[in-house]
Amino acid sequence: MKHLLTKTMLIALLSVMVISCSKKNEIPADQKNDIQNQKVLAYIKNLGFTDAQIVESGDNYVVDGDIVFSKTMEVPADNGKPITEQYYNGNIVTNSSNIRVKIDPSINGMISEINSAINQWNTVPNSKIKFVITTGTIYDILIKVDNTIGSSTCGQAYLSTSNGKAGNTVWINQNLIQNNSFAQRTRTITHEFGHTISFKHTNQSTTINVPGVGGTDALSLMNGGQCGSGATVLSAKDKQATAVLYPL
Secondary structure: OHHHHHHHHHHHHHHHHHHHHHHHHOOOHHHHHHHHHHHHHHHHHHOOOOHHHEEEEOOEEEEOOOEEEEOOOOOOOOOOOOOOOOEEOOOOOOOOOOEEEEEOHHHHHHHHHHHHHHHHHHOOOOEOOOEEEEOOOOOOEEEEEOOOOOOOOOEEEEOOOOOOOOOOEEEEOHHHHOOOOHHHHHHHHHHHHHHHOOEOOOOOOOOEEOOOOOOOOOOOOOOOOOOOOOOOOOOHHHHHHHHHHOEO
């Protein structure tokens, strides 16, 4: 009986030790989140953005006013190491000839502007980029209204991802741009769609250059900080860069 009790106690003791070791080796959830956040921040900085350009916003980091990175994003193995040679993040959308856009009911009042923006990208010479509107449940990009993104921010969007997908959301500050001209409202949407297919701001001095299309461009629709006053059509260099990244 004494021997049996000893064995029982020994088993119980071992069980406690195993459970204790298991718990000791677990990383607390808040520490995991902090590690992930640091990885994402490092990735953003390696893309050429500075601390001053990065703003924490809930589950995202917003960079340079309208480029959005999720805190839970999968960070590429190369951590966003610049590729060498104007204005993209190094990630090419693989289904570029059929990028499905879902229009949220909140932005139904701007369908004409959305169609006009899509037409600008779809008619770039020598490029296979094609945005298509879908009413189905499967889509690549959701465009919707968000009037809370900032008193001076016309729109925001996710950049394309390292696994070849388009940035999956575009937010438009309809309250802010509703009194702008049709061309300027279209410009906002065209600009944000540009982010979803990898384009950053042309006037950002630390951007990754599109091979062979380097330098600044005062006429670029992808210039940042020009909401309501910027170019309303893709410039010659915008089109050239699109054809380089997404050739036929």
